[in-house]
Amino acid sequence: MSLPFELFSDALAELYAPLTEADSWTTGHLGQSLDGRIATLSGASCYVTADENLDHLHRMRALADAVIVGAGTVEHDNPRLTVRRVEGPNPLRVVLDPNGRLESSHGIFTDGQSETLLISGVPDHAVSTHCARTVFLPKETGVRHFYPGDVIALLRERGLKRLFIEGGGITVSRFLQADSLDRLHICIAPVIIGEGVRGIDLPGCEHMEQTLRPPARHYLMGKDVLFDLDLRS
Numbered sequence: 001m002s003l004p005f006e007l008f009s010d011a012l013a014e015l016y017a018p019l020t021e022a023d024s025w026t027t028g029h030l031g032q033s034l035d036g037r038i039a040t041l042s043g044a045s046c047y048v049t050a051d052e053n054l055d056h057l058h059r060m061r062a063l064a065d066a067v068i069v070g071a072g073t074v075e076h077d078n079p080r081l082t083v084r085r086v087e088g089p090n091p092l093r094v095v096l097d098p099n100g101r102l103e104s105s106h107g108i109f110t111d112g113q114s115e116t117l118l119i120s121g122v123p124d125h126a127v128s129t130h131c132a133r134t135v136f137l138p139k140e141t142g143v144r145h146f147y148p149g150d151v152i153a154l155l156r157e158r159g160l161k162r163l164f165i166e167g168g169g170i171t172v173s174r175f176l177q178a179d180s181l182d183r184l185h186i187c188i189a190p191v192i193i194g195e196g197v198r199g200i201d202l203p204g205c206e207h208m209e210q211t212l213r214p215p216a217r218h219y220l221m222g223k224d225v226l227f228d229l230d231l232r233s
Helices: 010-020 051-063 071-077 148-157 169-177
Strands: 025-032 037-040 066-070 092-097 116-120 132-136 162-167 183-188 196-198 216-221 224-230
Touching: 010 025, 010 051, 010 216, 010 224, 025 037, 025 051, 025 169, 051 162, 051 183, 051 216, 051 224, 066 071, 066 169, 071 092, 071 162, 162 169
Parallel strands: 025 162, 025 183, 066 092, 066 162, 092 116, 116 132
Antiparallel strands: 037 196, 183 224, 216 224
């Protein structure tokens, strides 16, 4: 697979190499403050990170078969999830809505800029527009979210092998906790938000030996620093 855009440096070539060389991957991304927040108390997140990381997000979309977000991200951010800042194809937009809370009025279902797939956990919940369709994915009884492995299996059955989990923090955290990510990109901006929406949110541990410390590389993106964590090494 070749890159659909011009690389700007050897460092960026190194960053994207594992993604361009593999036919199948699941990569998560979060942009957060120094104190680990991805949004303010009101949910404002535009923009925690700077333009260079926005360019990175659009490159990742161009490399992916599908870009995935949770229902909360659609409600609060109204994202377009298209490739606009770099050259490359738009991915399929996938929205995870395990509890059937979204309606068809959101822009991602109506803008016509790219196809959207809503994965709903409620049998009689559906969004059907000229650019969106719904599939049902059952959950375990009493569980309010999808098992990430089931989401990945559903998408790969449809030929979608390169999956980019763009947000929000709850969705990325669930994929990380389920050991369903191959890589995780965390971009840290030199800003302190204070009380707000947390990024990674996992169960705690008692000892440092129990923490997750994967091989990591870091890259400057303007004033931000992107950490590329290899979760499969």
